[in-house]
Amino acid sequence: MAEIKVIKRPQLSLGDKLYLPAIAKGLFLTFTHAISSLRGTTRGAKKMRSSGLGVTMQYPEEKWDDSLPEYYRGVPALVTNEEDREKCVSCQLCEFICPPKAIKITPGEIPSDDPWAKVEKRPQAFDIDMTRCIYCGMCEEVCPEEAIFLRKDYVVTGSDRSEMVHDKDRLYEIGGKRVGLVNKWNDLK
Amino acid sequence: MDPFFIFITVVKIITITFLVVLPMVAYAVYAERRFSAILQDRVGPNRTMIPLKIFGAKKDLNLPLGGLTQPIADGIKFLLKEDFTPNHVRKPFYWLAPALTMVPSLVTVAVVPFGSDLRLGDRIIPLSVADINIGPLFVFAVSSLAVYGITLAGWASNSKYSFFGGVRACAQMISYEIALGLSIIPILLIMGELNLNEIVKYQAANGWLIFPFWGEGLSLKGFLLLIPCLISFIIFTVSIFAETNRMPFDLPECETELVGGYHTEYSSMKFALFFLGEYAAMIVGSALIVTLFLGGWSLPFGWSESEFMSSGSIPAALIHVGCFLTKVIAFILFFIWVRWSVPRVRYDQLMKLGWVVFFEAALVNVFLTAFILYYVR
């Protein structure tokens, strides 16, 4: 036969049954929060760089930018290498992997008189729709050329949808030059 | 009728409604948001500015007001939003309900004495719109009507959530109204008076009911009477919380279970009327508690009895009005403080509290008061 286990209910004291002491305790607790909130001594206020009331930071005036971690995933952007070559070879792997289909690439050929003709391809147009992007970082992960990176910028604003699409120029502007990466297309190749 | 009387009454109605109560309602909302924020380690709305840009100016006017213009912004938002009437509602009642919740709160303000009598020449002007001899009865008669608004809203909205909100409002009303009415009988026994202005005058001379430390209050009888008065005070205050549908008892709207409760189907200004009606009820409730238990407009320690304060001159009356408003505001802050500290009680707990605890306590309290009054000289 199954063993029946009887769990003892907690015995409520008279004070518990009356509710009132518990309510007074709760009121006192919130009141201590109010006091420390007004005095700017809320726990964690300093760490959160609060504006004086509670722990809230006043956002546009105060920002976390300098304490963003290395692995922060902000807007995706394209980068150039030391020699100002566009690293992207428009292989379209990122376009393929992007979960919300935010990336649209029109591949283009590099003309044969270009010093980088051996790379063969570069994007003619490269649009990332920031209203779709979910900052997952898949594009960065998949790129065989280390050409696309998630930067630390996170303020993307626009007054209509077309302004929220980052075109190639904008992507290179955000990405800038990235040095110290594997240089796949060096002179020996 | 005396034309002067009519004129002064109209002036009082306009001043009290449009210069005192309605601004207080607007700023009670602001106070609620700011104070709750402070209690929860937040900031609250603190940066509304005057948007001169949309009128063509170069820059918005950003005064360091700490968000004091927030109620104006809220008001404009409510006025400009689409007033959507769903197809499935019963229109006449749907339109009537918001007004029915707002109006009783504003009507009850009529009997609340805002300050001591004003003496203009040989006329004595009481500072309440209607100086009637059935004050508390009038308040109960009118303020219980507010529940019709909520019930009608719940029924006319023709949606399950609203309907439950309405039903709950009804059940809640019958479970605390009796305790509410019984809890003030001890006061009437002590005062022998139903005129709110006279009740305040009595307290000015003999000590506030729950703070009787001057005049006749400083006697054995005074201290003994403190016990039933405190019980009354607790029952009355808790019942007022239920009456105004404020936090521990806000079962009719109860966002976690009923979406928006009785006002789920309402939008724009109709919703605002419900919302502001709740705050108006809170202000009237605070004013009532202050009038009945905390000496209304009177200053503590019998200072209102001094020659200057009882002369009826304009500065004396103004000081009394200020005193009254200070007490009311303090009580509103207390309402807000409770709302953000105490969790919502369950539906059956509220009914039990009303019927099993408060009803009996109030009844016993009546006999206790009568006993003290009869035997202790």
Ligand code: SF4
């Ligand atoms: S971060 Fe993710 S969602 Fe955004 S573009 Fe890259 S793959 Fe697409």
Ligand code: SF4
């Ligand atoms: S960014 Fe990388 S993955 Fe995307 S098309 Fe260019 S090279 Fe390919």
